[in-house]
Amino acid sequence: MATVPSGLFAAHRGRRFVAALSDPDRAIRGPLFDMLFFWGAPVFALLFVDLWLGAAFATPHQMGENMAYALLVFTLVLTNAHLFAVAPRAYFNREVFEQNRGRLTIVPLVLLAGFLISPLLLIVGGVIAFFWDAHHSAMQNFGLSRIYDMKAGNGPQMLRRADMRLNWILYVGPLAAGASLMTHLHAFDDLRGTSLQQFAALPGAMEGHLPLIGWLATIAYVAIIGWAAVDYRAAMMAGYRPAAHKLALMGTTGLVSLLAWGFSSPLVAFIAINIYHAVQYFALVWLKEGDRMTALGRRSRRTTLILFFAACGAAGVAYQLASGAGIAVLMAPFVATSLLHFWFDSFVWSVRKKQV
Numbered sequence: 381m382a383t384v385p386s387g388l389f390a391a392h393r394g395r396r397f398v399a400a401l402s403d404p405d406r407a408i409r410g411p412l413f414d415m416l417f418f419w420g421a422p423v424f425a426l427l428f429v430d431l432w433l434g435a436a437f438a439t440p441h442q443m444g445e446n447m448a449y450a451l452l453v454f455t456l457v458l459t460n461a462h463l464f465a466v467a468p469r470a471y472f473n474r475e476v477f478e479q480n481r482g483r484l485t486i487v488p489l490v491l492l493a494g495f496l497i498s499p500l501l502l503i504v505g506g507v508i509a510f511f512w513d514a515h516h517s518a519m520q521n522f523g524l525s526r527i528y529d530m531k532a533g534n535g536p537q538m539l540r541r542a543d544m545r546l547n548w549i550l551y552v553g554p555l556a557a558g559a560s561l562m563t564h565l566h567a568f569d570d571l572r573g574t575s576l577q578q579f580a581a582l583p584g585a586m587e588g589h590l591p592l593i594g595w596l597a598t599i600a601y602v603a604i605i606g607w608a609a610v611d612y613r614a615a616m617m618a619g620y621r622p623a624a625h626k627l628a629l630m631g632t633t634g635l636v637s638l639l640a641w642g643f644s645s646p647l648v649a650f651i652a653i654n655i656y657h658a659v660q661y662f663a664l665v666w667l668k669e670g671d672r673m674t675a676l677g678r679r680s681r682r683t684t685l686i687l688f689f690a691a692c693g694a695a696g697v698a699y700q701l702a703s704g705a706g707i708a709v710l711m712a713p714f715v716a717t718s719l720l721h722f723w724f725d726s727f728v729w730s731v732r733k734k735q736v
Contacts, residue, residue, distance in 0.1 A: 397624050397627075400623075400624030400625075401415075401624050401625060401628060403624075405531070406528070406531045406532055406623065406624065406625055407531070407625060408524075408527060408528070408531070408625075408664070408667065409663075409667055413663075414625060417659055417660060417663035418524060418625075418629065418660055418663065418664075419524075419625055419628040419629035419632055420628075420632060421632075421656040421659050421660050422632045422633050422635070422636035422637075422652075422653075422656045423632050423635070423636060424656070425636070425652045425653075425655040425656035425659065426636050426639065426640060426652040426656075428652075428655070429451070429648055429651050429652040429655065430648070430652075432447065432451050433447075433448060433451070433648065435447065436448045436451075451651060452647070452651065453700075455650070455651045455654050455655055456696075456700050457693065457696040457697055457699075457700055458654070458655065458658045458696065459654045459657075459658055459696070460695070460696035460697075460699035460700055460714075461658070461689075461692040461693050461695060461696030461697075461699075462657070462658035462661045462662060462692065462696075463695075463696075463699070463717050463718055463721040464691070464692045464695040464696070464717065464721075465661060465662055465665045465688075465692050466665070466720075466721050466724050466725060466728065468665060468669040468672065468673050468688070469665060469668065469669050469724075469728050469729070470484050470724050470728050471484065472669065472672055472673060472676060473669060473672060473728075476728050480727060480728065483727070484724070487720075487723075488716065488720055491505075491716045491719065491720065492712060492713060492716045495708075495711075495712035495715060495716055496708075496709065496712050499708055500574050500575065500576070502708055502711065502712055502715060503570050503571060503574060504571075504576070505715045505716070505719055506567075506570060506711075506715050506718075507567050507568060507570055507571065508719065509715060509718040509719050509722070510564065510567040511564065511567065512719070512722045513718075513722070514551070514552055514555060514564070515548070515552070515722075516721075516722040516725065517551055517653065517657050518547050518548045518550070518551035518552055519544075519547070519548075519725070519726070520657060520660065520661065520725070521547045521550070521551060521629065521630070521633045522543055522544050522547040522548070523725075523729055524626075524629055524660065524664075525543050525547060525623075525626045525629055525630060526540070526543065528623040528625040528626035528629065529543075529623050529626055531623065531625070532621055532622075532623035532624075532625075532626070533621060534620060534621060534623065538615055538620055539611060539612065539615050539620065542607070542608050542611040542612065542615075543608075545604050545607070545608065546604060546605065546608040546630065547630065547633075549600060549601055549604040549605065550605075550630060550633060550634035550637055551633065551637050551641075553597050553598075553600060553601035553604075553637075554597075554601070554637045554638045554640075554641035554642035555637070555641040555649075556593060556594070556596075556597035557593070557594040557597035557598050557601070557641075557642060558594075558641045558642040558643065558649075559645070559646055560641050560646040560649050560650075561586075561590065561593065562583060562586075562587060562590070563646040563650075565582060565583040565586055566583050568580050568582045568583055569583065636652065636653070636656070637653070640652050640653055641653070662689070662692075666685065666688065670684065670685065670688075673688060698714075699714045699717075702714050
């Protein structure tokens, strides 16, 4: 009985995968757009950062330092700016607003009042935001993967829990096992001199256990990926159709997270991860809310896009200036915005409710 050579079988599967990535019906916007701004964004961001910093290190000393500093400032402003991009989704989308009126009006006022009244609460809020950001980034990857599953015709509940675990470990696992963990733990330093200053000793206490933490994170990483493989096999036997864009997204985010958090300096990891995260977010908000913003502003689509980015950029610059000033009354609105951005995203985007 004749058999098909494994190389030909692999090539056939590869062509099918590429063909699926080229299918506009399975993309969020289109094959090229999705490659640039969604599933391919992690790789492009890491390449951009490596090339930029490589050029900076190859230039004369002062110029190289200026190039590296400019990239860092750009990343900080972009990261801060994307926090405000949730506003059109939360407040201009009538369906979303009506479904979450109390959470979108009362909670922000209470949170801001608490930060203005209590300096300790403001500091704690900043520490929480620093760690919540890691979870939030993993969940953005999860949300995009669920959109791709929906576009491929899969049910909203199929592999939901498996994808949540998988996207979380692909992002957080390398962070916990790499050099960037200590950078995150030093967020507790802000609690020095407060009634919670005992938590400021946590980075020092954890530093001596980094090898053990790294091994535990690696074991969890391998175990959860293996668990997901079992879940995927069972789902495919039950009729699940793998989404090529979703597999590409998880492949690129997993690879870049591993290379950035696991093997690069904390600075390179921070810049690359935050750039691709913000690019994906801006692209999604504009695709889903661009028409609504254009109609509300009664301007051309191009003008609306420029105004949208300009407003978010101005807010990002203001956030950075407030951070540099270190004045509590100035920081309170921005720390509140960070937490609200993370929280809002957990309910204003829903594949299960077909809101994306």
